[in-house]
Amino acid sequence: MERRQFTKLALLGGSLAPFLSGCQPLAKRQASNAGQTTASAHLSKAEAESVSRNAHEALMGLKEDFKMTGEEHIAMLLYPGFAALDLVGPQYLFAAMMGAKIHLISPTDDLKPVTSGEGLKIVPTHTPSECPEALDILFVPGGANGTLEAMKNAKLIDFIAGKADSSNYVSSVCTGSLLLGKAGLLKGKKATSHWAMLELLPEFGAIPVKQRVVWDGKLITGGGVTAGIDFGLQIVAALRGKTYAQTIQLQAEYDPAPPYDSGSPEKADPFVRDNLKGILAPLLESFRLAI
Incomplete structure (x- = not known):
């Protein structure tokens, strides 16, 4: 892998390293976690980069269902x-x-x-x-x-x-x-x-x-x-x-927990749904005419 590609991954943040290390075998992960739990806050820059590199290599080592780089x-x-x-x-x-x-x-x-x-x-x-x-x-x-x-x-x-x-x-x-x-x-x-x-x-x-x-x-x-x-x-x-x-x-912490269960017409309060549908009615008809 090119050095600049590793650098790009590292720049995404050291916070990725613990996430990516989850791809290590379970026994190895449990052993490493015991030491990292209290020591991670005291890692030097070189140690943090080493952790990141090891996590990166763990992902690169996957044989199936993973492609680190591409040219899409x-x-x-x-x-x-x-x-x-x-x-x-x-x-x-x-x-x-x-x-x-x-x-x-x-x-x-x-x-x-x-x-x-x-x-x-x-x-x-x-x-x-x-x-x-x-x-x-x-x-x-x-x-x-x-x-x-x-x-x-x-x-x-x-x-x-x-x-x-x-x-x-x-x-x-x-x-x-x-x-x-x-x-x-x-x-x-x-x-x-x-x-x-x-x-x-x-x-x-x-x-x-x-x-x-x-x-x-x-x-x-x-x-x-x-x-x-x-x-x-x-x-x-x-x-x-x-x-x-x-x-x-x-990495994105995409874990939806909306404050209201109103994200679809089936779930929304009928009053909210019907009035929003009414508000959008002119736009709907304008689209229909454009078709």
């Missing part, structure tokens, strides 16, 4: 008004894959910051013409009015349709699936979207599935907004193995 090319499309968390959640997980190359694709021929629907500005890394020809993953985020406008952007839709042919996986989160549908990529496919827009998928010839993440061949679609984290972890597992995905999940 992942294109993540930006457009004005996209939902920031749709993009940032999966991007965090993809960026944790050592060696993976993430391309943030501008909707125009320049690299000016693109403003999300929530006001967060993201600076693209590549224009559409600079996007690699062959992709491991083509990713499209969703949004509200921004996605509605993107559906009317023929150049953007043509880019999605064209890149889909040369991508190993074509994916979206939330209403990003409506952009895939507009590009003609959902016909006969099982897919999902934000719960309030799920009924629109048959308009594209898709089979709607009320599920956090839906796989159908090379098509991967995620539900609304936060489903992008589950979506991203499943893709990491497919590319690098379940252990890699579990390690990133622990």
